[in-house]
Amino acid sequence: MKYFGYQDAPYPVREDIGEAYRAYWAKLAAPGTWWTGAERIAIAQETRNALTCEFCAARKLALSPYTFAGQHTHSGNLPELVVDAVHRVVTDQNRITQTYINDNDTNGLSKAAYVELVGVVVAVFSIDEFNRALGIEVETLPEPQPGETSQYTPANLSEDIGFVPTVPPAGAAGNEADLWPAGFAANVVRALTLVPNALREWREIAAVQYLALEKMRDYFKDDSRAINRLQMELVAGRVSAVNECFY
Numbered sequence: 001m002k003y004f005g006y007q008d009a010p011y012p013v014r015e016d017i018g019e020a021y022r023a024y025w026a027k028l029a030a031p032g033t034w035w036t037g038a039e040r041i042a043i044a045q046e047t048r049n050a051l052t053c054e055f056c057a058a059r060k061l062a063l064s065p066y067t068f069a070g071q072h073t074h075s076g077n078l079p080e081l082v083v084d085a086v087h088r089v090v091t092d093q094n095r096i097t098q099t100y101i102n103d104n105d106t107n108g109l110s111k112a113a114y115v116e117l118v119g120v121v122v123a124v125f126s127i128d129e130f131n132r133a134l135g136i137e138v139e140t141l142p143e144p145q146p147g148e149t150s151q152y153t154p155a156n157l158s159e160d161i162g163f164v165p166t167v168p169p170a171g172a173a174g175n176e177a178d179l180w181p182a183g184f185a186a187n188v189v190r191a192l193t194l195v196p197n198a199l200r201e202w203r204e205i206a207a208v209q210y211l212a213l214e215k216m217r218d219y220f221k222d223d224s225r226a227i228n229r230l231q232m233e234l235v236a237g238r239v240s241a242v243n244e245c246f247y
Contacts, residue, residue, distance in 0.1 A: 006018055006134075006136075008136070009134050009136055010134060010135060010136075011134060013134075014208070014224070016208050016224075017130075017208045017209070020204055020205055020207070020208040021127050021130075021139075021205075023204065024123055024127065024201060024204065024205055025139070025141075025142045026142065027201055028040050028041065028044060028120065028123070028124070028141075028142065028201075029041060029142040029143060029144050029145045030145045030147065031145065031146075031147035031148055031149050031150070032116055032120075032149060032150075032195075032197065032198075033112070033116055033149060033150050033151060033152050033195045033197055033198070034110070034112055034113040034116050034149055034151060034195070035113065035116055035117070035120075035149065036144070036147070036148075036149060037144035037145040037146065037147065038077075038144040039078065040120055040144070041141050041142065041143075041144045042075065042077040042078050043078065043082070043086055043117055043120045043121065043124075044120055044121075044124045044141050045075050045077070045141060046074055046075065046078060046082075046083055046086040046087065047086060047090055047120070047121045047124045047125050047128070048124075048128065048138065049072075049073060049074050049075060049087075050072075050086060050087040050090035050091050051090065051091075052073065053072050053073040053074070053087055053091070054073060055070040055071055055072050055073065056072065056087050056090075056091040056092070057091075058070065059091075059092065060091055060092050065088070065092055065095050066097075066100070072084060072087055074087075079108070081104060081107060081108060081109050082109060082117070085104060085109060085114060085117055086117060086121055088100075089117075089118055089121045089122075090121060090125060094244050094245075096163075097163075098163045101114065101163040101164065111163075111164045111165065111194065112153065112164075112194050112195055114164065115164055115192055115194045115195045115198055116195040116197075116198050118192065118198070119192050119195060119197075119198025119199070119201060119202055120198075122202055123201055123202055123205055126205055126206075126209060127139070127205065130209065152175075152195075152196070152197075153194075154167050154171070154175070154176055154193065154194070154196060155171075155174065155175075156168060156170075156171030156173070156176070157171070157194065158171065161187050161190065162187070162190075162191060164191075164194050165194050166190040166191065166193045166194060167179060167190060167193035167194075167196070168185075168190075169185035169190075172185065175196070176193070176196055178200075179193060179196060179199055179200075180213055181213055181214045184213060184214075184216065184217075189203075189213065210232070210236065211232070
């Protein structure tokens, strides 16, 4: 088996996994929709900082995270409002509320910028946890690339689910035609669609760590996977329970 970036891993790692990670790091370093390359790298760093933030650890134990005062341990490259959003997504995501999202929007962290932030956090955390599970170091973050944000907003948006606008099931057309296979507009897939590239980036990582969207309805054994679909779902369900993912 050929290795791509995981030559020293204690277990064999499929080549497509390493390739997907390399592709993501390159995209992370480039300007996004609402965050510059430097800001996206800073968000990635805060994803890691959150795991050792003493304030986050203490707030996690508080009855209410919205009445607990303190200051995050962070790198100083992002406003406190943004740092707080990153750290909450990592350490206390199941207590994020609509009021919190709306207040951030009022105070300078727009819903669209928040969605891109969530996309970065989820992608970086997923890759980092893969490395941690193998017992190897997380990768050095790439150097940010110069350039301007696109500030692109999809033409078709709905507020029928969740805390932020999303592309509706029938709205994946035009520039968004590639977001999901026909007839497959699950809410969890729609969650990042206010920033379509955030979904595209997450989807490529999910395809190698789990399954590509177009294979979700296939329940047979995929020869590219070491375990069958039933075993994959058992692992996914257990991980979701441990992480208190109630979706």
